[in-house]
Amino acid sequence: MATLALRGLSKSFGTTQILKQVDLSVADGEFLSLVGPSGCGKSTLLRIVAGLESADEGSVEIGGVPAGHLRAADRDLAMVFQSYALYPHLTVAGNIAVPLRMRRLTAAQRLPLLGPVLPGARSRGREIEARVRAVADMLDIAHLLDRRPGQLSGGQRQRVALGRAMVREPAAFLLDEPLSNLDAKMRLQTRTEIAALNRRLGTTFLYVTHDQIEAMTMSDRIAVMMDGEILQLGTPEELYDRPADIRVARFIGSPAINILPAETDASGHVLLCGHDTGMRAAAGGRIAHLGLRPEALAPAPHGPVAGRVRAVENLGSDIYVQIGVLGAESPVTVRCAPTVSPRPRIGETLFAAPVGRMIAFDAAGKAVPLVRAEVAAHV
């Protein structure tokens, strides 16, 4: 159990800078997710924390103690890999036991034939075995202990990899996209389990993924990373409702947020597709885009957003209607209840109006707080 702190981490491969002065603190026991598009440097950051790679600049502290001089094995961190990285020749029990064997047994005691008969090896061996069993019970893989990884399903392997990480009660867990090799169903199930694990063990989790739903549902806080920088760090709600950057807004949320062109009129009111929204920028900046989540739009007889229906996706629980809006980069998605009537049909024109929070961005993509125009006028 420990805090993790990264200060001013930079890293380049060749001439391309992958990490640019990254600062990040993970509280003790916190579940922090690092999300970002592929190639943005998430794995690199994790590997630097783990001690598998070194930073060009900056420092890593684990539990408040600088860890720069420690090798990976001595940092008391456990890592779970995307490909699970299980030892194919060892049984499940053997895989889980490795970290303990490497730490608790002397080199001599680890010898193949001779080792087990050395003094102390017996009792240590039993300890390890007991610990492995306990972990396996916790993860519900006790019945698989004698199998080899090749004989397991993806989800089971995933749990074995977790077990191997858990078995030695590390100061923190580092997980690098541990769910991305699972199919949709399995992923759904496992992500709940991992979040529960974090709560149960109370250990710090640093979790890397490029799947924002995963991050949203599991994390205490999320750091959104792009191009080697952390764009925003906050709770899932903060990121969803109050993204600091248009890139964050675009990245978080599924289906993606609708970005619509907006202007500020002479009186400072924000215009959405030419219609006054009755809002203005709190600090009076100029606004270039408005972000509206699909659920923040609803069909309305004469809403400001209008376009031909391109697609109607009925998920049973919701209906997503995509309309082509002039001036918007991509089709605008509107969420409707399955009971909506009349049901929008492809080809007809649909009008929609904002019914939820609007997020405003300036031309540089920075979020601009909005306030009700009247209220502001009163102030």
Add this chain to the structure above:
Amino acid sequence: MATLALRGLSKSFGTTQILKQVDLSVADGEFLSLVGPSGCGKSTLLRIVAGLESADEGSVEIGGVPAGHLRAADRDLAMVFQSYALYPHLTVAGNIAVPLRMRRLTAAQRLPLLGPVLPGARSRGREIEARVRAVADMLDIAHLLDRRPGQLSGGQRQRVALGRAMVREPAAFLLDEPLSNLDAKMRLQTRTEIAALNRRLGTTFLYVTHDQIEAMTMSDRIAVMMDGEILQLGTPEELYDRPADIRVARFIGSPAINILPAETDASGHVLLCGHDTGMRAAAGGRIAHLGLRPEALAPAPHGPVAGRVRAVENLGSDIYVQIGVLGAESPVTVRCAPTVSPRPRIGETLFAAPVGRMIAFDAAGKAVPLVRAEVAAHV
């Protein structure tokens, strides 16, 4: 453009019967999805239609004509594979051109060096080239024509595979989980494109997937297949709202439907966790389970469904609360708006009441229509 009709298809591998007397008709121009859990025989069925495998019993008709005696190359069907199956040594243009070259050029004209100088080869070659370009334009991959598959992203490969299928205007498309190798974002984007393609081309699509969201959003009709049988065939709405079988109800919908124990009391009223629901079976059967979609449940001070909160997943647009309910097989999921207040917290007890459609099943898992108890009394 053609109908597809399968009649009484059976197929066994060794002693296990994979397909059991499957009947299925696909209308001309229809987009029909075949969904089902892994290993239920979807691919086998598709391969039999394609002519890559033969059925033990039953027949396949394409455009009303029995196709049993035709080999795959002669069936005028195009197939898109899960792994795309692009020829790695050919450029994108080359890949797309293959079906045309095989059909429009004679064996001599296809010869490496000699071929192109044979009479007629020139003009045919130009025709093919033009057609390839047209298809590439339609799929927005014209700028990739000179690349090889290895240099493309998953989504681009997917489109090339589609292009190769489209180029010769087949009678029908067969698609075997074409999106499963894409990441979440790409999958979202591509599924809309494929549905649009079906509308634009007006060609029959038979689409295999085990992802029900995919099927829900794209299809005219969906066939749910399990254990070699088609359990239900209907529109997405039908399957979601009126599943014929508890297995279909469980399979369709994400998060999955909540199955709760139910009884029928002496007066024929359906009891949910002991509380009268005010409904009864239309035909008076005994009811064993009630299915409630997450959105059909809502927190209510004294709802019949009660349990400790196990997990709270905030997706930003919705919050899913999982509660452990006595008697239910798995945690019950309740969908709340993100604005719900007080926000449920892990560990506290939550009460929920049905607010939407209830689906009743008898002990054998067959759906039983429900009617309002009072109404029934009046009739």
Add this chain to the structure above:
Amino acid sequence: VEIQVGYAYGSIFDETMRQIVEGFSAAHPDIEITFRASYENYEDATNTVLREAVADTLPDVSFQGLNRQAVLVERGIARPLDPFIAQETDFDADGYHRAMLKLSTFDGGIYGLPFSVSTPIGYYNMDMLEAAGVEGRPETWDEVAEACRKIVANGQDAAFLHWNITGNWLLQAALWSQGVPTIRDGRLNMENPQGVAALESIRTVVRDCRMKNVSGGDALKSFAAGELAMMFTTTAYVATVDGTRVGDWAFVTGPYPGIGGAPKALPAGGNAAMLTSTSQDPEVLEAAWQFIKYATSGEGAAVVARTTGYIPPNKVANEVLLADFYARNPNKETAVKQLPLLAEWFAYPGDNGLAATRTIEDYLEEIVVGGADDMPGLRDEMVADVNDLLN
């Protein structure tokens, strides 16, 4: 003490050596003889010993081809035997054929004692000769050609001349039989009519006998199988033919044919025992000497005659111990009768000696595969090539 011994042609001498050791051990129970892996042939014998000299793992006694001794003496690997001979009171150097002893004498010192000696002879399947209407054994190559024509006409394989025996032995035989030494003043001595005649004699056999370019072993097999009428090669194989003969036909040996008449001389084939020990231990040296002495004289030599086709180098053996043996084995006596003709088997001088041997072999093979007709021309080319190497 243990002494290590190496010899060539295991298939011929294994049994010989076994019997010699049996006898030797009885006489010298305190000396143990260990045999090295046998050398494949005389070139291999020399090369192996040269390599072993580098590695300092030389055997104590090594049996080397008569024409290969010079190399070992030049490089200081072989030790002179004179000191040991001098110690012997009853050692009869005269027991050895003079000619043979001369083959092992360099700069007045004796470096080897001949162990087994061979001369080329003719092998005849008398049944086949008679069937073809040939009377008696041919004495000259012309007579051989004559006989061949008859046998070929009779539809049978006529003759095989073992032209590729190591060290151009039979070419040297063809030259010696005309009284011409192969090497004179360090150069190939064939720029004379006899040189051409020697080549012609080979071509005659190839042409008139329809001789095929098979290996000596294959020819031997055919002869033993009764499918080849005549074979001209070393006397060494007499025992082999005796042992592997198939069928019941008259096997007779005869003197080696000459060119235009009986041979004037013939090169001595075979090998000699050399002392190659690097040991400083007088006891080992003495033991090695005892073995050399035993193997090359008296009873040891007699074993050679009994188990192989070779001639024992020792008069004592030939005349005393083996008198009635030859009466019973006339085929083996042919070579003995040729002993007076014994002459030097030349080694080509210089580092390129073996390369020269091989070059000559190549030219001879041209003849054998029927690719050469102009013998003087071939001779000129060959002499030029070889002398180029010998420079």
Add this chain to the structure above:
Amino acid sequence: MIRQFSASQTLAHLVLLIGAVVVLLPFYVMVATSFKSPSEIMTATGGAFGAQAPVVSRSCLARGGTDADCATLPVVENYREAFAKAPLWRYMLNGVAVTVSIFLLQVLVALPAAYALAKLRFWGRNAAFALVMFCLLIPVHAIALPLYVLLARLGLTDSYAALVLPWTVSAFGIFLMRQFFLTVPDDLVDAARMDGMGEFAIVWRVMLPAAIPALLAFAIFSVVAHWNDYFWPRVVITGNRDLFTPPLGLREFKGDLDGNFYGPMMATATVIVTPLVVAFLLAQRRFVDGIAMAGMK
């Protein structure tokens, strides 16, 4: 693909069968000859496995037996002679000892090197790999003499060391293993590092077990090459017959001129070839897989 006519299958079998006959011909000759009496060999009679009419053993006669004592079946005579002429068991044992030690040493040297080339980043790695590729081209025959002199200076000729040492580094093995290691995910190595293993431990505890299929393929190549090697043992083993390997034993029969030990010689050849064939039959399936996995395609 789907409806294969059995005609094409039949044709394929026919072609392959003809090929198989040609391929097996020498093996047939070898085994058949090892069953025959000398006269049957000379006259090419006796059918596939000889008439097995009793023959008189020559070596038995030489030891002074009578014709009656020495009558045996040709097959018995050939194989008995094969083992009597040379201590074949001893040679085979040497062969096993030599090939096994060569293989073990090769693995000991090649595995770490291959791991370094495939998974560790260090300056000069490409040059190191180029060096390996160059060494792949050097046949021992071409450098036998310098190598011999080297061993001679160390006083190692005529010893097991001379048979084994020159082969301890196998460029081919390094190459093969490197190709295989390239397919092992980097994550596995990192996981091992996190688990507390050093690079050395990773080689032996993680990479070695993972590489078993590729090692098997390599084992076959290595063992075949060295079990059958005739050239090198001949060069370095000049003195001590006790160090002979099987092919040298075979050579005992291949004197310059005799063709008369064909029966025993073929018996010896059969005895020498058999262990490898049996080993291959046992390992056959995994061998092909191993080659495929080693990325040799």
Add this chain to the structure above:
Amino acid sequence: MSEPRPEIRQARAGYLLFLPALVLMIVLLILPVAIAAVLSASDYALGNPGFDWVGTDNYSQLLSRSAYRKMMVATLAYVLIVTPASVGLGLGAALLIRSLRVGQALYKTVYFLPVMASLLAMAIVWEFALHPTLGIVNRGLEALCGVDGLRAALSGSWAGLAPGATWFGRGCVQGFPLWLGDPDYAIWSISFIGIWQGFGFSMVLYLAGLSGIPPELYHAAEMDGVRSGWERFRLLTWPMLAPTTVFVVTVTTIRSFQVFDTVEALTDGGPVRSTYTILFAIYEKAIRQNLVGVGAALTVVFLAVVMAVSLIQRRLVERKVHA
């Protein structure tokens, strides 16, 4: 005690782990090659007390002496016969075997047997099989002559040809060739044995390559309208096997250049040097004739040639892969 950065630790481990192999490669392979390169400028011979530098004499000999011209011819002939033939047969066998429904394992095993067998043992067997009169090959051919119908068919006499007009007819009349003793046949015989011995190796590599082609690709081809086996091969199999082919060709070429055992055991480079391949020449000069300098010069030439060949092939692969 500060640990070095992981990258440096890794590099150190890399050096350490590669070191044994490096040392051994240098001592056992590179050093001897270097010695050979040095000796190639000398007239060193084993057992001589010293040696003289002869400059490039040894190399100019290689150009001037006819034996070395024959060596080049024989070596090239062998390589050019054996490489394409064993690669082609290996590919053919692999394809045929893959197409079988039953018996795959059997043929695989049979065809790989020669690769396993001791070359020396098999060379002796081949020598016996090719024996001009006793060998099974010529006996078999003669037996065919004895069957009238077959003889007529094979010798072409059914078409009115003279008995000796065809190869077979001539064989029946004059006897079949001395496979190893006739300069016109020897290189072919040796090459044949080389192919016999080596094509199983190509076959195994091709089988591995074939198993790496995803079956879905074949299904896609089928859907694309590929009907014949030949089209399937052209469109899919052959291009997909390109990397295998390059590897197989490289390995086979190098192995062909290294032919030695069969030559040494069967022909000794003859008849009239028609099978005088370069490795045998090296052996003959350096070991048999004790002309170390010349042998060393040949070694250097050999390595240069083999390296050139493999570099060229490397280039080809790179061009293919990166095109």
